[in-house]
Amino acid sequence: MERLHSPAELEAFRKAVLTDRAPDQPCITLCAGSACHACGCNDVAEAVRVELAKQGLADRVHLRLTGCHGFCERGPILVIQPESVCYFQLTAADVPEIIEKTVKAGERVERLLYVDPDSGDPLAREDEIPFYKHQQRIVFGSNGSIDPKSIEDYVAIGGYSALAKALSEMTPEQVLDEVKRANLRGRGGGGFPAGIKWEGTRNAPDPVKYVVVNADEGDPGAYMDRSLLEGNPHAVLEGLILGAYAVGAHEGYVYVRQEYPLAVENVTLAIQKAEELGLLGDDILGSGFSFRVKVHRGAGAFVCGESTALMTALEGRVGEPRPKYIRSNVRGLWNRPTVLNNVETWANVPLIIQNGADWFTRIGTETSSGTKIFSIVGKITNTGLVEVPMGMPLRDIVYKIGGGIPGGKRLKAVQTGGPSGGCLPEHMLDLPVGFDELTQAGSMMGSGGMIVMDEDTCMVDVARYFIEFLTDESCGKCVPCREGLRQMLAILTRICRGEGRDGDLEILEDLSVVAKEAALCGLGKSAPNPFLSTLRYFRDEYEAHIREKRCPALSCKDLIAFHIDPDRCRACGRCRRKCPAEAISGAKNVIHQIDQDLCTKCGTCLEVCPERFGAVRKISGEPVPPPLPEDQRTVRARG
């Protein structure tokens, strides 16, 4: 590739790329994100290639493998441009029909279209489907239309024009000022204003400064940073270069967890391509500004997402947070001023520079401008990644976009903010999602994890789950976290086992206060949140566990039992055949029974018992009815 020496040359390059691509030439985009990959998108891609070749269309129809489109629930997803007809949940066998009908004849394949759950109508285009319709995808939208391995694709959609604009028309101060005015708040944790952080670095006297991308994404159950970095690495890179220009850094790092090999691969490739084009390296676009980026793979430790631990890890050490009381934007990596921002924060920067701070602040709310990407998962119909303007009520995200709770169950809580966040109960669903709103409600924005829980989710177990996660991930340096969490976990585990005691909640509250006030880093300080927020909104569940040894959600294994209702069992034998513990006795016409001593409470029998019988029940807090005497076990004809 030719190196570009000026913004004009970048424009010429863009024109050349666009001319090469006739806009009305059909293009098949296929999601190759993690979830679609697991659902076999590779086979679909291969089938498309074979079919296009067979039909002699190989050079008239383009196939593009993209990053995650967001609607992972319905993968593999195939979109045919320019009409944007979407097909969901494909298999390789569907491909010939799609090519035949849609690509060649412009018709639709009805059976593969999304069906509107309310009206029952088939919907063909992305912008008609409720999941997409209610979103505002300014950051994430490009994911579905570019091949992350192609810098041409990014340039074709206007990529690197913000950089060209900044380098040729703006001073570093102006770039900084624009980001400050946009009130871009950090998307990875506390929501700290990026512009103010950058200013501290810019004003620090040390001439050597660094900029860093935090792609450690440790929140278990969230994958928006991964999908951005996998699907649109150049956007993150462009933001990083702009940040470096604004603060005067000449070296940058992308800290990305090695569990994300595709993200590592794509961002490494993106850096290489950008260097070849002269968008990175010396004298970028002839501006005299030089900047280089290295990729550093994180070796797997949640605490390394914390800013000082991340910097320690970048230096090649054990990722323990530093005890310093000096901000890392003034003394960070190798004690130099360092700007650390989250993947999504960086990806917003080119948009702000391109469209201006005023455009950005018009989106969202007064104190939280722009959009936020959430990973909406758990007990939700449309699992996926959604980008919405800040301030959208939780209810709209869950119901309008997420499609509500599957299986006719009731929503119990929405957990946001990852392990440092909290659970919001049903009655708070009208809360607008914004940094300050969530914090006030006892949760937080965090990096955008949003876990939907229904009536089957035990809130005590959720608290136990997060504390267990954090106990495992604590670096172990300071005592309120290492020892405090160890004890909290022991107590919560006991409660879930039905061995809770009076006074347990008071000890837990004591330990929470001490962790909050005295732990060294954010992990320990926020670790009690999942406990405190569930206690605040679901105290009755704690009390049921402790006092009545009952799990109201019928979820804690030690507090539940499976029982076959003799009046409903029709002796079909399915449960007996499927029970992995061979705990079920019965035969043809003999009412089935579970031997409680053998049962491992796996729940298989409940799942396989035919719905029309519904004979298997989960019970908690009451004794299991005694087994029937042998002579009463014959199934009677129903009268």
Added chain:
Amino acid sequence: MSEVRLQIDGQEVAAPEGATVLEAAQGAGIPIPTLCHHEKLEPFGSCRLCTVEVERGGRKQHVVSCVYPVAEGLTVRTRTPEIERIRRVILELYLAHAPEAPRLKALAEEYGADKDRFGKESSFCIHCGLCVRYCAEVKKKHAVGFINRGTKKEIAFVPDIAARECWKCKECFPLCPTSWLQAAYVLVEGILFPREEQQA
């Protein structure tokens, strides 16, 4: 170096710029309990026992005094009910590991910590890091280090280095607030000596 004036527990105190609140308090004869602090070593900030409250511009905050730098006009309180509670719970957590360690017992007495509040843990080590840091920073031998993380974190000798260096040193022994180090050492001795004899 210029002097900084601050207030600790109502008392006017002067300290050199760059000093920590702990040093300033010690200079003024105001006691603050510590476990992981050692004047020859870099501040570590792990035991959190030296937590105090600082107030600056009307904003109150709990910080560890062995790391927090003094600043002009800073107000420090070393004993408030919240601080007492933090120290008491921290000591209770420690006593689950080393209920008989004399220093912990004395502190427990002072703060009313109950040594039986939490179930007993098997390891005596409270991860103050004194042995590890002393060996690395003062002796520069790196014979003992930490392994693992979180609740699984422990100290471990690097056998080859320990066999070579520790016999003639043993300076980290008396630093240990719980005396676990000695036990570990004896253990290593037991493992290493026979092997060395065989080789000899």
Added chain:
Amino acid sequence: MDIARVDQIIDRYGADESYLIQVLLDIQTENNWLPHEALERVAERLRVPLSRILHIATFYKAFSTVPKGRHRIHVCMGTACHVRGAQRVLDAVQEATGIKPGETDLELKFSLETVNCLGCCALGPVMEIDGKTYGKMTPAETAEALRNHD
């Protein structure tokens, strides 16, 4: 592991201590675990105390200081999978293999690890065997999937 190979990996980066974790990751990827001689060599070449390398090798989840089994099982314990019953899947794996997370069986057949979010929450609960993803798992299907490996 061949010491010359360790040297080659170090030379890819240069003998600078800031590359320590990258070097260890490459050794781990290539060899599946970190043998003691390799760590000693890295300590010597990068001039980093061995005690620090041992801490790193046991601190980060990616590293193992013991050999791993032929088949690597990863059960996702991320929040999305947790609320959809990941524990039941993990229980089923433990029952079938007799090992706990972090362990390898004596025949070196399976190594079991828990991970946090594989990015396929839509398919939760999710498990991976040798990099192949198995979605929407039930305990019965889990046992079945494991039976197909030897």
